[in-house]
Amino acid sequence: MNTSTKYFLPFIVVAIAASLSSCNSPSTPDNITSATPAPTTIPTPSQTPTMAQLRAKPNNIEPPENTPIATAKTTNVTLYTSDVQCQELIPQKVSVPAAEPVTGAVSKIIEEQNTADLSLSGYRVKVENGIATVDLRLSPESKRQLVSLSSCEQFALFGSLRKTLTSNAQWNIKEVRFTEQGKEVVR
Structure with missing residues (x-):
C-alpha cells in the first residue's frame, strides 16, 4: 500500500461515517412524512384542577327526587347570605333552574353551609298556602x-333560607318552617 492510499483511506471512512450520520437528521423533505408522533395536548392551567379544588370537600347534597338533574332554562333570583360577622344578610343575584326556582335557591344556600363537622345529605321543600x-x-x-x-x-342557615324564600315576591311565601326528617327544628 502506498503512502497516499494509507492517508486517503481514513479520510474515506470518516466521510462515509459523516454521510451516514446525516441520515438521522431531524429535517425531512416536504414530500416525506415524519415518523415522529404528533405532540400530545397538555392541559392549560384553566383546565388543570388546582390543589384547592382537589382538596375541596365534594358536594354530597342530594336534591329532592322530583328535581330535574339539568335544565337548560334558568331564572335569576335574589339569594340572601350572611356576612362574616353574622349581623346582616347580603343580597346577591344568582341563576337557578327555571323549573324549580325555590328548590334551586335552597340548594345554593345549603351548599354554603356544609362544613367539616355539619354535613347535610339532602333536603325537601314544600310550599303550601304561602x-x-x-x-x-x-x-x-x-x-x-x-x-x-x-x-x-343558625343565622347563616335559617336566616338566609327564611329571607331568601320570603323576599322573592314571585313565590308568594309569607312564612318559613324548618323540620329535620319531618320533626320541627327547635331553635
Missing part, C-alpha cells in the same frame, strides 16, 4: 346536629 317547609336531612357522618348550631350558624 308557607314553605324546608325539611333538612343530616348526613349519617355528620359530627354535629342542627340543634348544636351556634347563634351565628
Whole structure:
C-alpha cells in the first residue's frame, strides 16, 4: 500500500461515517412524512384542577327526587347570605333552574353551609298556602346536629333560607318552617 492510499483511506471512512450520520437528521423533505408522533395536548392551567379544588370537600347534597338533574332554562333570583360577622344578610343575584326556582335557591344556600363537622345529605321543600317547609336531612357522618348550631350558624342557615324564600315576591311565601326528617327544628 502506498503512502497516499494509507492517508486517503481514513479520510474515506470518516466521510462515509459523516454521510451516514446525516441520515438521522431531524429535517425531512416536504414530500416525506415524519415518523415522529404528533405532540400530545397538555392541559392549560384553566383546565388543570388546582390543589384547592382537589382538596375541596365534594358536594354530597342530594336534591329532592322530583328535581330535574339539568335544565337548560334558568331564572335569576335574589339569594340572601350572611356576612362574616353574622349581623346582616347580603343580597346577591344568582341563576337557578327555571323549573324549580325555590328548590334551586335552597340548594345554593345549603351548599354554603356544609362544613367539616355539619354535613347535610339532602333536603325537601314544600310550599303550601304561602308557607314553605324546608325539611333538612343530616348526613349519617355528620359530627354535629342542627340543634348544636351556634347563634351565628343558625343565622347563616335559617336566616338566609327564611329571607331568601320570603323576599322573592314571585313565590308568594309569607312564612318559613324548618323540620329535620319531618320533626320541627327547635331553635
